[in-house]
Amino acid sequence: MKRILITGAAGFIGSHLCDRFIKEGYHVIGMDNLITGDIRNIEHLFHLEHFDFYHHDVTKFVHVPDKLDYILHFASPASPIDYLKIPIQTLKVGSLGTHNLLGLAKEKNARILIASTSEVYGDPLVHPQSEEYYGNVNTIGPRGVYDEAKRFQESITMAYHRFHGLETRIVRIFNTYGPRMRLNDGRVIPAFIGQALRGEDLTVFGDGTQTRSFCYITDQVEGIFRLLMSDYVDPVNIGNPHEITIGDFAEEIIKLTGTSQKVIYKELPVDDPLKRKPDISKAKEILNWEPKVDRAEGMKKTYDYFKSLPEKELFKKEH
Ligand code: NAD
Numbered sequence: 001m002k003r004i005l006i007t008g009a010a011g012f013i014g015s016h017l018c019d020r021f022i023k024e025g026y027h028v029i030g031m032d033n034l035i036t037g038d039i040r041n042i043e044h045l046f047h048l049e050h051f052d053f054y055h056h057d058v059t060k061f062v063h064v065p066d067k068l069d070y071i072l073h074f075a076s077p078a079s080p081i082d083y084l085k086i087p088i089q090t091l092k093v094g095s096l097g098t099h100n101l102l103g104l105a106k107e108k109n110a111r112i113l114i115a116s117t118s119e120v121y122g123d124p125l126v127h128p129q130s131e132e133y134y135g136n137v138n139t140i141g142p143r144g145v146y147d148e149a150k151r152f153q154e155s156i157t158m159a160y161h162r163f164h165g166l167e168t169r170i171v172r173i174f175n176t177y178g179p180r181m182r183l184n185d186g187r188v189i190p191a192f193i194g195q196a197l198r199g200e201d202l203t204v205f206g207d208g209t210q211t212r213s214f215c216y217i218t219d220q221v222e223g224i225f226r227l228l229m230s231d232y233v234d235p236v237n238i239g240n241p242h243e244i245t246i247g248d249f250a251e252e253i254i255k256l257t258g259t260s261q262k263v264i265y266k267e268l269p270v271d272d273p274l275k276r277k278p279d280i281s282k283a284k285e286i287l288n289w290e291p292k293v294d295r296a297e298g299m300k301k302t303y304d305y306f307k308s309l310p311e312k313e314l315f316k317k318e319h
């Protein structure tokens, strides 16, 4: 039986990856320090013989007994308010954490895939963003802690590949959404849906003309699975190229939720990228992958998930 270690297992994407690899018949070892994740995302796996959970901070030495065939390194705060709140941990998990996991992959002779991000392109001057674009990142701005940690992560991963011959894969994930996002993580989808459910106005930052392109979680997981199984070493964008302005998106959420609230405008966060849309030609060509779930379908499922949460979750203040 193949064995896979998934870091960030109790988080949004990590927990869906655990489900997928269990379904594929793997022995899954989940690892997480629960700093932004929620154990309830993987509780349903605890009774399985082929699932183990390690409560561990990957910036500390990582040890896993027995063989490992694959490692997916997904541990990292991912929402802007999370990484602005814990900037040093964010830098450490992308750098020291990645170093630890590359070392483990080398020791076990395992293939490792690391979770990079569209944030490596920063506030992009090229649109849509293809993997060839080097990016436009403000190293010393508040978002730099995340962006530069991820850029370092890509560099050290390629160095392990080139210097040690390690089998490495790099996925550049674009805004992904779906059930198990944290209601209060500040990202735009839980923020808007939470506001609609609480009967609050929807907070659009800036004038709402900035764009994003949202990818549903099952499409993201499929892209990651295919990349891990491929023999392609350079980074690959996985995201949905269907772009929308945040202002229009707020209107879509007002329609979806039937709320009678309105949009209010707040200050745009520093270095908030004005445009983002993946060029997915590479994923199409190499992985024969493209997204299947359109925004209407994905948002309905996501809204149903948030609606099903206990009311006290809705009013829990984190920040
Ligand atoms: P998330 O916050 O839901 O999950 C991250 C998980 O990592 C959490 O469970 C957290 O507790 C864990 N973690 C953080 N630091 C850790 C540490 N030092 N040791 C052990 N565990 C630690 O976020 P997510 O949206 O699921 O993101 C997962 C990964 O995908 C991240 O690496 C993120 O950078 C990347 N990514 C996500 C998106 C997206 O749209 N969701 C976009 C680009 C990249």
Ligand code: UDP
Pocket (backbone or CB within 6 Å): 079, 080, 175, 186, 187, 188, 189, 191, 192, 203, 204, 205, 206, 210, 212, 246, 268, 269, 272, 273
């Ligand atoms: N945003 C917003 N209102 C909110 C939360 C976010 O207008 O309550 C905007 C944010 O400024 C950004 C976009 O929505 O332009 C996406 O933000 P998110 O935090 O989801 O992810 P990002 O792509 O910026 O990492």
